[in-house]
Each structure stands twice: as C-alpha cells, then as structure tokens.
Amino acid sequence: MAETGYKKLVTTIPDKCRVCYTCVRECPAKAIKIVNGQAEVMHERCIGCGNCVKVCSQKAKSFLNEEKEVFALLKSGQPVAALIAPSFPAEFGDLSDPHELVGVLRAMGFKYVCEVAFGADLVARSFSDIFSNEEHPAVISSDCPAVVYYVRQYHPGLVPALAKVASPMVAMTRVVKKKYGKNVRTVFIGPCISKKAESDEIDYVLTFQELRHMMKHKGIKPGQIQPSEFDPPRAGRGLIFPVKRGMLQTINIPEDLFDGNILVAEGKVNFPAAIDEFEQGAIADQHLELLCCEGCLMGPGMSPDGKRYARRALIGNYVRDRIHHHDNQKWNDEMAEYASLDLSQTFAPVDRRLDMPTPAKIRKVLASIGKRNPQDHLNCGACGYDSCESHAVAIAQGLAEVDMCLPYTIEKMHTSIMELNFSNEKLAKVQQALKHSEKLAHMGQLSAGIAHELNNPLGVVIMYANILLDECENDQTKQDLGLIVAQADRCKRIVGNLLNFARKNQVRLEEVSLVKLAQDSLTSVIIPDRIKTMIDSRVKDAVTYLDQEQMMQVLTNLIKNAVDAIPGTGYLTIAIECDAEYFCLSVKDTGTGISPENMDKVFTPFFTTKEIGKGTGLGLATTYGIIKMHKGKIEVESNNDPVTGPTGTSFKIFLPRINDLKL
Numbered sequence: 132m133a134e135t136g137y138k139k140l141v142t143t144i145p146d147k148c149r150v151c152y153t154c155v156r157e158c159p160a161k162a163i164k165i166v167n168g169q170a171e172v173m174h175e176r177c178i179g180c181g182n183c184v185k186v187c188s189q190k191a192k193s194f195l196n197e198e199k200e201v202f203a204l205l206k207s208g209q210p211v212a213a214l215i216a217p218s219f220p221a222e223f224g225d226l227s228d229p230h231e232l233v234g235v236l237r238a239m240g241f242k243y244v245c246e247v248a249f250g251a252d253l254v255a256r257s258f259s260d261i262f263s264n265e266e267h268p269a270v271i272s273s274d275c276p277a278v279v280y281y282v283r284q285y286h287p288g289l290v291p292a293l294a295k296v297a298s299p300m301v302a303m304t305r306v307v308k309k310k311y312g313k314n315v316r317t318v319f320i321g322p323c324i325s326k327k328a329e330s331d332e333i334d335y336v337l338t339f340q341e342l343r344h345m346m347k348h349k350g351i352k353p354g355q356i357q358p359s360e361f362d363p364p365r366a367g368r369g370l371i372f373p374v375k376r377g378m379l380q381t382i383n384i385p386e387d388l389f390d391g392n393i394l395v396a397e398g399k400v401n402f403p404a405a406i407d408e409f410e411q412g413a414i415a416d417q418h419l420e421l422l423c424c425e426g427c428l429m430g431p432g433m434s435p436d437g438k439r440y441a442r443r444a445l446i447g448n449y450v451r452d453r454i455h456h457h458d459n460q461k462w463n464d465e466m467a468e469y470a471s472l473d474l475s476q477t478f479a480p481v482d483r484r485l486d487m488p489t490p491a492k493i494r495k496v497l498a499s500i501g502k503r504n505p506q507d508h509l510n511c512g513a514c515g516y517d518s519c520e521s522h523a524v525a526i527a528q529g530l531a532e533v534d535m536c537l538p539y540t541i542e543k544m545h546t547s548i549m550e551l552n553f554s555n556e557k558l559a560k561v562q563q564a565l566k567h568s569e570k571l572a573h574m575g576q577l578s579a580g581i582a583h584e585l586n587n588p589l590g591v592v593i594m595y596a597n598i599l600l601d602e603c604e605n606d607q608t609k610q611d612l613g614l615i616v617a618q619a620d621r622c623k624r625i626v627g628n629l630l631n632f633a634r635k636n637q638v639r640l641e642e643v644s645l646v647k648l649a650q651d652s653l654t655s656v657i658i659p660d661r662i663k664t665m666i667d668s669r670v671k672d673a674v675t676y677l678d679q680e681q682m683m684q685v686l687t688n689l690i691k692n693a694v695d696a697i698p699g700t701g702y703l704t705i706a707i708e709c710d711a712e713y714f715c716l717s718v719k720d721t722g723t724g725i726s727p728e729n730m731d732k733v734f735t736p737f738f739t740t741k742e743i744g745k746g747t748g749l750g751l752a753t754t755y756g757i758i759k760m761h762k763g764k765i766e767v768e769s770n771n772d773p774v775t776g777p778t779g780t781s782f783k784i785f786l787p788r789i790n791d792l793k794l
Contacts, residue, residue: 138328140179140195141172147191152535154183154192155515159399159423160281161525163515165532173530176483178280179325180423181431182399194324194431197335198345201318204335205240209316212243212307214300214333216321217251217366218373220449221428221442222339229449230358235351236320243311243362247319250303251369252466255381257296257474262382262393262418269418270294271409273476274378276329277423278402286410287480297330297476299372304332306364306469322373322430325423338432364465367457370450373427374443378420397422488527496523500539513537560766563731585622593619638678638760645673645714649705652686661700668707675714675786677761685754689718689782692751696722696780713763713785724771724778733767762787 148170155163155170162176163183170191172183184192204211213236220229233244254274261267273279273294282289297305300319307315319326320337327336337345346352368381376395394417396405402421408414424430428442488496497519502508508519514535516522525531534540596619600612649666658664686705693703701721708715725733734755758765769780 138195139172139174140177140324140328141174141181141184142193143170143172144191144193145169147189149189149191151188152513152515153186153188155531155535156512157182157186157399159403160285161530164530165535168532168534176284178277178284178423179323179328180277180399181324184324184431185435194338195327196341197327197337198341198348201335201337202345204316204318210242210311210314211240211316211318212245212311212362213241214245214247214250214303214307214317214319215361216300216319216323216373216427217246217248217370218322218427218430218433218442218446219320219339220445221373221437222322222433224442224445226353228358230360231353231356233361234356234359235346237359238351238356239345239349241318243307243315244359245303245307245364246361246366246369247299247303247321248366248369248372249364249465250299250301250306251372251378251381252367252462253302253306253469253472253474254296254299255369255372255378256466258294258378259382261294261296268292269409269416271406271419272378272421273478274298275422275424276323276325278421279329279478280325281403281423282406283478283481284483286406287482287484289406289410290478290480292409293478295475295477297474299369300326301330301332301476302472302474304330305472305474309469309472310364322424322427322432324431338430340432340434343434364469365458365462366453367459367462367466368454370453371446374446375426376420377426392416393418393420395420398425399423485528485530488524492527493520493523496526496533500533500536501542509538511537566731589619589623593623638681640676641679642674643677643679643682645670645675645707645716648679648682649686649707649716652683652690653705655683656687656690656694658690658694658703662694662697662703663701664703664705666705666707670707670709670714673707673709673714675788677786678757681757682761685757685784686716686718688751688754693718693720693722693780696720696724698723709788712788714788716784716786717781718784719779719781721777721779724780725767725769726771730767730769734765758784758786 150165150168150170152165152170155161155165159180159182160176160178162173162178164171164173172192181194184194215232215236219232223229223232226232236244258272261270269292271278271282271289271292271294273296276298279293282293300321304317304319307317316334317332318335318337319333320339320342322339323336324338329336371377371380374380375397379393379395394405394414396402396419402423405414405419405421409417409419425439426443428446429437429439433442497503497508500519500523502519502523510518514522514531514537516525516531519536522531522536526533593616596612596616600609600616603609603612646666646668649668653664653666690703690705697703697720702719703721704717704719706715706717706719708717734751755765763784763786765785766783767780768783770776770778772778
C-alpha cells in the first residue's frame with residue numbers, strides 16, 4: 132500500500148529557539164541544521180520521532196497539527212471512525228473510567244470508535260508466523276514508522292529486511308473499511324507524530340495532546356460524559372502492544388525463545404545501534420523488534436511530564452480488567468473473520484545519506500575550531516554531536532557551524548576580551564593625550580598673550596637698569612641694581628619659555644644618533660657624584676631624524692627633574708629601545724616618585740612641585756609640545772609608595788623611526 136506524500140512533521144519557531152543544541156543532540160537522524168545560530172528542521176531528513184519536540188524546554192519545536200481538518204471532517208456529515216491507540220489509558224489516567232474517552236469521542240461526532248489494539252492482534256499473528264519459521268530470513272519490525280523511515284533513508288540497503296507487514300494502525304484501518312464500508316473516513320488518535328506521514332490509507336492523525344485541546348475547545352471536561360464501549364471488533368492481548376516487548380507478549384512467545392532469536396531495542400540511542408550491528412552482520416541472524424521511543428506510552432504526542440512507570444501501571448490495570456471480562460470465543464471468531472485480510476506492506480528506499488567529506492577536509496575543519504592535535508579533541512558533546520570529529524563532519528556537510536563548539540567559542544571570547552581590554556587601554560591613553568593637548572592649547576593662547584605684553588616692558592626695564600648700573604658708583608645701590616637686572620633677565624627667560632611653549636617652532640630635522648644625543652644631554656647637566664648615570668642602548672643602529680637642539684632641551688629637562696627627584700644616592704638611566712614603528716627613549720630615576728593625584732597634572736603649564744624660585748612649571752609642558760611636533764608621544768609611570776615597590780619615575784619618549792616630517 133502507498134504511504135502519504137511529503138509532509139513537514141516538525142518545524143522550529145525561530146523566536147523561541149535559544150540555540151542550546153539539545154535538539155541536535157537528541158535527533159537520531161541528525162535532521163537538525165544550524166543556520167546563523169538558528170536550529171532548523173530539515174524536513175526531507177526528518178523521521179518524525181519527535182525527540183526534538185519532547186526535549187525543547189523553550190517549546191521552540193512544533194509538530195503538524197490537524198485539529199482544524201478533523202473538526203471540518205466531523206461537520207461534513209460523512210461517517211467518521213476514530214481509531215484509538217492502545218496506549219490511551221496511560222494518557223487519560225485522569226478519567227475515572229477509561230471508557231469515558233469513548234463516550235467523549237462519540238459526543239464530538241465520531242460515528243465509530245474502534246480499538247487499534249485489534250489491529251495489533253492481527254499484526255502480532257503475522258509476526259508470529261515469521262518468528263516461528265526457522266527458514267525465514269531475519270527481519271526488522273515495521274510497526275514503528277520512525278524506525279521504518281530511518282531504515283529507508285539512512286540504511287537503504289536494509290529495506291528488503293523490513294518486515295512486509297502493515298502497522299497496527301494500517302491494519303485496523305483496513306478492518307474498519309471492510310466492516311463498516313469503504314466510504315468510512317478514518318482518524319487515528321495516538322501518541323506518535325510519525326504516524327501523520329505513515330500511510331495515505333488513513334485520512335488524518337491526531338496526537339493525544341491534540342485530542343485534549345479539541346476536548347477543551349468543545350468544553351468537555353472529565354466526568355461529564357458517560358462511559359461507552361468500543362465498536363467491534365474488540366481487542367485481545369494486543370492491548371499490551373504499547374509497553375516494552377509488547378508485540379512479543381501479544382504473540383505470547385516464551386522468554387527463552389525470543390531471547391534466542393529476537394532482539395528488542397528501544398530509544399534514540401539503542402535502535403540505531405542495533406540497526407548498525409545488523410547491517411554489519413554482527414546480529415544478522417536475529418529478528419529485530421525496534422521502537423524509536425521508550426515504549427509508545429512515552430511518545431511525543433503524549434502530554435508532557437508524564438511518569439513512565441505510572442503510565443505503565445495504568446496500562447497494566449486496564450489490560451487486567453479487560454482480560455478478566457474478555458470474551459475469548461467472540462475474539463477468536465473475529466480473528467478468524469479477518470484471517471484473510473491483506474496485511475502486507477511494501478517499502479521503497481529513499482536514500483538521504485550525505486557524502487562523507489575527505490579526511491583532509493575534516494582535518495581542515497578541525498583546525499578551524501582549534502582541534503589540531505588528538506589531545507585537543509575534548510568530545511564534550513556541547514555542540515550536540517558525540518565527538519569533535521562528528522561535529523567537523525557535520526560542518527563540512529553544511530549541517531553545523533563552527534561556533535557550536537563551546538570550548539572554541541569560550542577561547543575566542545577570552546581572546547576578544549583581551550583585545551578589547553588592550554583597545555580600552557590604548558583609548559584611555561589617547562583620551563589622556565587629547566586632554567593634555569586641549570589644556571596646552573588653551574594655556575598656549577593665554578601664554579602667548581601674556582608673553583607679548585610683558586616682553587617689551589621687560590626689555591625697557593633691563594636696558595635702563597643696565598644703564599643705571601654702569602653709571603652708579605654707590606656700592607649698595609649698585610648691588611640693588613644688579614639684583615634688578617638679574618631678576619629682570621630671569622623674567623625675560625620665563626617669557627621666552629612662554630613664547631616657545633605657545634608657538635609652534637619650526638622643526639629642523641637632521642640625522643641624529645640617539646646614543647650621542649643621550650651622552651650630550653647628560654654632559655650638559657651638572658649631576659652630583661651621589662647619582663650614578665647609565666645609558667642602556669638595546670638598538671644596534673639607533674639613528675633617526677629629529678631636531679637635535681629641541682630634543683636635547685627635552686632630555687635635559689627630564690634629566691634635571693630626575694636629579695631633583697633623587698634626595699640621596701640613586702640611579703639615573705637613559706634606555707634606548709625600538710619596535711617596528713617607534714624608537715623609545717626612557718629616562719628612569721630612583722627618586723621619590725610622583726603622587727597619584729599629581730600624575731594628570733605633570734604636563735600642565737605652571738604646575739610644579741618644586742620650591743618657589745626653583746621651577747616655573749614650563750619644562751614638561753614645553754617637552755610635551757616638542758615631542759608632539761616630532762609626531763611622537765610621551766608617557767609617564769611613577770611610584771611614590773615604598774610599600775608597593777621601588778620608588779621612582781620613568782618618562783618614555785616614543786619617536787617615529789621614519790619621521791614623516793622629513794618626507
């Protein structure tokens with residue numbers, strides 16, 4: 132008989148998907164594809180097992196709903212038969228009498244309500260003939276459609292081994308058509324999603340969840356409807372079909388016999404493993420009774436959060452009660468009536484296997500997620516795949532993404548954080564430099580105005596003071612005039628420094644040896660014997676282009692400050708280093724250091740910690756301006772707390788290796 136056409140059994144609700152990869156992990160067919168961080172069901176690969184629906188905590192997976200179609204069918208006036216799966220007592224344990232469900236279905240408009248368990252009785256008889264025939268080749272049971280889909284799509288070579296026996300649902304559909312007429316429409320109601328695409332012999336399939344929703348829509352509550360009996364034919368041992376080894380118990384095969392030539396496997400891990408071993412020949416002489424779920428009473432169409440063993444107990448109680456009142460003679464008569472019913476089913480292979488990537492491609496993908504050596508393969512399963520290699524294969528096949536690897540993503544995140552921290556540090560330094568530049572710009576404008584206003588009067592004062600000094604013969608007056616001349620000269624030098632700071636002097640570049648520049652700068656400053664000096668050059672050819680006179684002013688300013696900062700014995704070091712972009716001159720001292728509250732002020736004009744008369748506060752401001760004119764930068768590090776480490780200050784001057792002022 133033909134199966135149904137292509138159907139989209141399970142779909143993803145994108146807004147709810149949190150990309151936890153649980154559905155990838157739980158899908159035995161690996162029919163979940165991750166695209167741009169979203170889990171998409173590949174409908175052509177899906178076997179309808181519903182595992183992804185069951186495990187998704189965010190309810191991001193939904194299955195095909197046929198409630199509207201069934202409501203329309205019931206309103207059409209056509210005779211409709213409800214075919215109830217034998218697992219219904221496990222779902223409707225809230226009903227005082229399981230047969231109340233039959234009354235509910237009649238109240239909803241179903242003309243007939245029949246037990247699929249009778250179809251299970253017929254199917255079990257066919258399997259009994261197969262299992263008892265020692266000459267019959269080993270078969271794979273065909274009553275679970277998800278298993279059938281799996282074999283057809285991923286083990287197409289095993290399709291001939293599928294038992295050519297219809298499922299209980301299809302068998303019962305044929306029974307109903309024969310008993311009540313071919314014009315009877317049929318609706319299967321059970322715990323399975325894959326049933327919705329199993330066969331075109333049945334009109335619609337509802338899950339128990341959908342039936343509960345329809346009951347709610349109709350306003351039907353437990354206890355409101357009188358119990359009713361199923362329409363004939365009535366079931367026998369097929370009632371235990373939904374529990375583990377249910378078919379074998381229905382056949383009533385002794386334990387020692389089926390332990391010998393029939394293997395039972397259920398669940399998403401066990402049934403594929405059994406099929407693999409069967410195909411490899413390890414158990415080729417064993418019949419396989421396979422279920423995709425852990426028994427039909429845990430199917431994806433059941434209400435969530437049900438307890439497995441509680442449901443099994445409900446089935447057991449119902450079966451015992453039915454067997455106690457079972458009319459064995461009538462059942463035998465009905466079984467005989469349908470003994471000639473065609474229960475055959477044929478299956479065609481539909482190969483959905485993907486090409487296996489080459490070993491070189493797999494190694495390349497593994498390297499892209501940091502798996503270059505065997506010890507890098509953590510096989511943690513966070514990506515949803517059993518191993519790192521399986522994940523790499525899925526990436527190569529277009530099913531997975533690199534970022535699904537949690538260790539790789541964490542490592543990449545740590546690297547990004549480190550890069551961000553480094554960028555933040557660079558940004559903070561740039562912001563600090565901009566702040567200094569802004570301060571200097573404002574102070575430069577003010578200084579220029581003051582300097583120009585003071586320069587001419589100071590020149591006049593100095594000139595006439597010198598004239599009076601030359602003409603004066605009184606010693607005391609001459610001494611006073613000498614003091615005036617000296618202080619006026621000092622004022623003129625301060626004004627000159629202000630002008631140097633305020634205006635952008637022209638930079639006269641020439642080729643300069645940084646080692647010689649450091650030596651000349653140390654020689655030009657009077658350094659007490661208590662302070663040891665050293666030039667530490669780590670550059671083989673420390674030559675660049677700069678304005679030697681201005682840069683010597685920079686170094687002498689820093690050297691003088693370092694000398695003043697060392698109260699007793701100490702060390703003063705000029706270090707020369709370089710990288711691809713900059714030469715770095717460091718002036719380091721072992722002095723008292725700069726307090727944290729003064730660090731932001733060191734390049735501010737007129738700021739000084741020296742005593743009155745010993746400093747103008749323009750030295751570092753001028754230094755900053757000269758370095759900026761050379762397209763360089765200056766940084767300062769200092770510690771004034773002996774508890775935290777050695778005290779001292781280090782000024783680092785960065786000068787471009789190829790000064791673009793020269794170009």
